[in-house]
Amino acid sequence: MTSTMGTRERRRSEVTAALLAAAKRELARTGAAGLSVRAVARDMDMAPSALFRYISGRDELLTLLIVDAYSRLGEHVEAVERAVPRSDLRGRWRAIATSFRGWAVANPHEYALLYGSPVPEYKAPAERTNPSGTRVTNLLAALGMEDATPPPRPSIPHMPDAAELRALAVAADVPTMDGDRLAAGLLAWTALVGAVSSELFEQLGEPVARLDTLFDATVALGEWLLFGSPRDESA
Amino acid sequence: MTSTMGTRERRRSEVTAALLAAAKRELARTGAAGLSVRAVARDMDMAPSALFRYISGRDELLTLLIVDAYSRLGEHVEAVERAVPRSDLRGRWRAIATSFRGWAVANPHEYALLYGSPVPEYKAPAERTNPSGTRVTNLLAALGMEDATPPPRPSIPHMPDAAELRALAVAADVPTMDGDRLAAGLLAWTALVGAVSSELFEQLGEPVARLDTLFDATVALGEWLLFGSPRDESA
DNA sequence: CAATATCGAGAACACTGTTCGCACATCAGT
DNA sequence: ACTGATGTGCGAACAGTGTTCTCGATATTG
Numbered sequence: 001m002t003s004t005m006g007t008r009e010r011r012r013s014e015v016t017a018a019l020l021a022a023a024k025r026e027l028a029r030t031g032a033a034g035l036s037v038r039a040v041a042r043d044m045d046m047a048p049s050a051l052f053r054y055i056s057g058r059d060e061l062l063t064l065l066i067v068d069a070y071s072r073l074g075e076h077v078e079a080v081e082r083a084v085p086r087s088d089l090r091g092r093w094r095a096i097a098t099s100f101r102g103w104a105v106a107n108p109h110e111y112a113l114l115y116g117s118p119v120p121e122y123k124a125p126a127e128r129t130n131p132s133g134t135r136v137t138n139l140l141a142a143l144g145m146e147d148a149t150p151p152p153r154p155s156i157p158h159m160p161d162a163a164e165l166r167a168l169a170v171a172a173d174v175p176t177m178d179g180d181r182l183a184a185g186l187l188a189w190t191a192l193v194g195a196v197s198s199e200l201f202e203q204l205g206e207p208v209a210r211l212d213t214l215f216d217a218t219v220a221l222g223e224w225l226l227f228g229s230p231r232d233e234s235a
Numbered sequence: 236m237t238s239t240m241g242t243r244e245r246r247r248s249e250v251t252a253a254l255l256a257a258a259k260r261e262l263a264r265t266g267a268a269g270l271s272v273r274a275v276a277r278d279m280d281m282a283p284s285a286l287f288r289y290i291s292g293r294d295e296l297l298t299l300l301i302v303d304a305y306s307r308l309g310e311h312v313e314a315v316e317r318a319v320p321r322s323d324l325r326g327r328w329r330a331i332a333t334s335f336r337g338w339a340v341a342n343p344h345e346y347a348l349l350y351g352s353p354v355p356e357y358k359a360p361a362e363r364t365n366p367s368g369t370r371v372t373n374l375l376a377a378l379g380m381e382d383a384t385p386p387p388r389p390s391i392p393h394m395p396d397a398a399e400l401r402a403l404a405v406a407a408d409v410p411t412m413d414g415d416r417l418a419a420g421l422l423a424w425t426a427l428v429g430a431v432s433s434e435l436f437e438q439l440g441e442p443v444a445r446l447d448t449l450f451d452a453t454v455a456l457g458e459w460l461l462f463g464s465p466r467d468e469s470a
Numbered sequence: 471c472a473a474t475a476t477c478g479a480g481a482a483c484a485c486t487g488t489t490c491g492c493a494c495a496t497c498a499g500t
Numbered sequence: 501a502c503t504g505a506t507g508t509g510c511g512a513a514c515a516g517t518g519t520t521c522t523c524g525a526t527a528t529t530g
Contacts, residue, residue, distance in 0.1 A: 008476070008527055015477095031355035033268045037518060047479045049520080058518065094393075109355075116352025118436055120266035120344075155464055158329075159455040160448050168445045183452050186439070190453065191422070193438070194429020201353055203428070204421070210403045213395050217418050218425065220394040221460075229390055243496060243507070250508095272487060284489080285509045293487065475528075486517065497506070 012054075018044055019054055020064055027065055031109040032119055037061065059122050062113075066124055067132055069110040074135030076103045081139055089147055090223050096139055097192050097219045104196045111200060115193055140189060144181045147227070181226075188222030247289075253279055254289055255299055262300055267348045272296065294357050297348075301359055302367050304345040309370030311338045316374055324382055325458050331374055332427055332454045339431045346435060350428055375424060379416045382462065416461075423457030 005013070022043040026035055037058055041048040055061050080099035084091045104111040114133075118124075165179030168186070195218040198204050199211050240248070257278040261270055272293055276283040290296050315334035319326045339346040349368075353359075400414030403421070412420075430453040433439050434446050 006528070011477090011527095032352075034355040036516090038516080048518080049480075050478045052519075053477060090392075112352035115432075115436070115438060117266075117268075117347035120269040156455050156459040157325075157464060158451070158458060160451050164448045165452070168448050183449070186449055187426070187452055187456055190429040190433045190439075190449070191426040191456075192429070193433055194425040194427070197350075197432060198425045198428055201350070203350060204425075213399050213403050214418070214421055214425070216393070216395050217400070217422055220391050221422055221426075223393060224391040225456075229392060241497075247507090271485090273485085282510050283487080284511080287488070288508060471530105473528100473530080475526105477524105477526075479523090479525100481520105481522085483520080484518090486515100488514085488516105490513080491511095493508105493510085495506100495508075498504090500501100500503085 015044075016054055019051065020068065023061055023065055024068065027109055027113070028107070032062065032065070032113045035061070035065075062119060062122055063124060063128055065110075066113060066129055069107070069114055070129060070132035070135070072107075073100075073103050073110070073114065074132055077136045077139065086146075089143055090227055092143055093140075093188075093223055093226055094219055096136065096143075097222060100136060100192065101196050101199075101215060104200055108200055111196070115197060116201070137189060140185050141177070143226070144177055144185050147181070184225040188225045191218055191222060191225075250279075251289055254286065255303065258296055258300055259303065262344055262348070263342070266344045267297065267300070267354055270296070270300075297354060297357055298359060298363055300345075301348060301364055304342070304349055305364060305367035305370070307342075308335075308338050308345070308349065309367055312371045312374065321381075324378055325462055327378055328375075328423075328458055328461055329454055331371065331378075332457060335371060335427065336431050336434075336450060339435055343435055346431070350432060351436070372424060375420050376412070378461070379412055379420050382416070419460040423460045426453055426460075427457060 019040065022040045023035070026040050026043065030036075030039075035058070037051060038048045040061070041051050044051075055064070077096055077099045081092055081095045084095045086092075104115075113119075160183075162179055165183040167179070169177055169179045169182040195215055199215065204211070204214075254275065257275045258270070260278065261275050265271075265274075270293070272286060273283045275296070276286050279286075290299070312331055312334045316327055316330045319330045321327075339350075348354075395418075397414055400418040402414070404412055404414045404417040430450055434450065439446070439449075
């Protein structure tokens with residue numbers, strides 16, 4: 001219908017874009033908790049009250065930033081993963097993990113917004129964050145689906161038995177995946193998030209230079225969880 | 236020298252204690268980012284300006300809360316771990332992990348303050364947080380030291396080799412521990428933090444009931460990283 | 471052109487952290 | 501016991517925040 005936008009419509013989308021850009025700058029500068037509507041307004045040379053024509057309040061500003069950050073993270077990880085040959089499942093996992101970490105260290109405040117402590121008095125609306133928020137975990141799920149070989153089921157003592165893990169699969173939205181594989185994916189994922197968070201939030205003491213090694217170990221652990229030892233495949 | 240406290244000294248320690256108690260209540264209610272000096276003052280029936288006789292500002296209030304939270308977490312985990320027979324190393328690990336998670340779910344805001352995204356514009360002074368902040372990881376380190384059997388060195392592909400892991404040990408402040416064991420401990424620790432954070436910050440979707448199972452799997456993984464499979468011991 | 475919807479700005483309100491000056495209570499020394 | 505010094509609480513004030521409301525200007529529509 002509206003093949004050409006009227007000046008009003010055009011200006012509105014322009015201002016909306018500028019608003020989001022300014023908010024992203026502000027987020028990258030001071031972090032989520034320090035994000036100020038007035039500072040964003042100053043950055044845009046607008047009165048603070050004018051911004052309320054475009055956002056309902058600070059909460060929606062946060063929601064916009066969360067969705068945007070999820071999207072950019074997903075875009076980044078997907079692009080890196082796509083460059084790996086589809087048959088190299090282990091390489092694809094490593095690409096996901098390393099690109100995830102790379103984006104996190106390049107965008108620490110955005111990472112904190114997504115995977116750090118939630119902002120109090122604010123609950124992100126799932127219907128808006130879910131589509132972009134699950135992109136990277138979806139990559140992991142796809143990885144598990146494409147792996148034709150039966151999951152290695154490593155012999156780990158006290159590991160919950162297959163029935164419990166299967167129940168885990170039912171509760172999540174991946175009913176077609178067997179429990180062992182889903183558990184392996186979840187373990188690899190939470191371990192990855194824990195390693196990146198511990199590194200970024202500086203909870204491990206001083207050895208900054210060696211964080212690479214620790215991360216490599218995490219990636220190797222995840223790979224082993226997902227695909228087992230190489231000799232298992234030759235067997 | 237001052238065997239008895241003068242009324243001034245007494246009152247000061249009383250007010251300090253009440254201040255910390257009120258701040259803890261406020262933290263448990265609204266979280267770290269929503270912590271308000273004025274709200275604490277209201278809770279104590281004092282003028283906001285009066286609090287500045289006891290704290291230098293909001294940052295020191297945060298520091299106090301961080302140290303206190305670390306201490307209580309350490310106390311809790313240490314108490315639970317102490318109840319396990321010293322010879323049951325695996326049981327001690329499980330006690331550490333489960334009590335860590337138990338305290339986290341019971342004190343989510345405190346946990347977020349310690350292991351979530353750091354508060355912007357605020358850097359916790361390491362000389363004050365370190366003593367209490369390393370109590371639980373020290374338990375883990377002690378666990379590794381007491382284990383006489385050589386580390387199992389599980390065959391994980393792409394795991395950094397022994398030399399790199401040893402370098403990791405040198406960089407950290409545990410030079411007497413061999414690299415494999417330290418790497419295993421760090422991996423178990425970051426995986427634990429990742430699992431608890433993912434659960435508490437609700438980044439895993441809906442299956443709330445099954446989070447226990449996922450956590451059990453994380454504990455089992457950590458146990459395997461630290462001590463290997465039981466049959467390895469019989470060999 | 472007239473009616474209407476949208477927009478930006480400014481003032482205002484209720485908050486926040488923090489500083490300052492002023493009364494008052496307690497202390498140390500003679 | 502009196503005095504000077506020190507610690508303590510308070511009210512006012514300043515700069516900053518999120519948000520609401522009104523009001524004039526402007527663009528769209530009939």
